Amino acid sequence: MESLLPRPSFRHRAHHDLESFYWGLLWVVLVHTKHNLPRDYWREVFVRDLRSDGPALRAKWCWLTGSHPEQGPPQLIIAGNEPLTCLMAELR
Secondary structure, eight states: OOOOSSOTTTTHHHHHHHHHHHHHHHHHHHHHBSSSOOOOEEEEEEEEBTTHHHHHHHHHHHHTTTTTTTTTTOOOEEEEETTHHHHHHHOO
16 A cells, blocks of 8 residues: 655645645535535545545646636635635635
8 A cells, every 4th residue: 555654855844734724624614514515516625535646636726726627616605604705715
């Protein structure tokens, strides 16, 4: 089985922690709030295939850049919470 430890040449920096915070917050928001995105649209972002990071990385890239070829950019709207909606858009 392939090791999940970082490569020896990988240097962990503060922006990696901020990125992890964003993905964790996004997951909490998508799972625990009412929002406009269907489950099928966003669940692929959080699925990890231990054989390859490719699909998960592509899904995250599409989420961040709004370059999803079939569905266009995700516009997350949290029902009844405009400040959180704006925060998530700005963090993205």
